[in-house]
Amino acid sequence: MTHEEILAILNARCAGTLMETLSIEYTGMTQDTLTARMPVTPAHTQPLGLLHGGATVSLAETVGSAASHIFLDDPHTYVAVGQEIAANHVRSARNGYVHATAEFLHKGRRSHVLQIRVVDDQGALISFVKMTNAIVERVAKERA
DSSP states (O other), X not given: OOHHHHHHHHHHTTTTSHHHHTTOEEEEEOSSEEEEEEEOOGGGBOTTSSBOHHHHHHHHHHHHHHHHHHTOSOTTTEEEEEEEEEEEEOOOOXXXXXXXXXXXEEEOXXXXXXXXXXXXXXXXXXXXXXXXXXXXXXXXXXXX
8 A cells, every 4th residue: 555545645644533622634654654734713723822832742642643553563462551741842833734744653562662752844943742552452442
């Protein structure tokens, strides 16, 4: 499957979710990274007009979770679930887009640790996020 096909699948899966509410869109990937963007609109800001930290972390968690999932060795048997996330907000944004790129620091059989850099349209660092995902076996759906 090509990177473009993977991005199209990821974007289609956003319908009806928080990602659609926040207008998050997957925009690029390499063999080791995944990137998404989110607009900075009044719906994404806090009362002072600055990008809300929670919106920023939602973007980071979205791209970090998706990266773990698409880079799993066996996505039919295992799933990535968020275990811990920590963000350092170093500046804010008032408009334009913020872009988050997830990159692996550790890709083990049972855990993934990712760094997610969130930057503005000019490439200035907005937030630096570290995320840990547990890699667990998929559970069969409970029987009714």
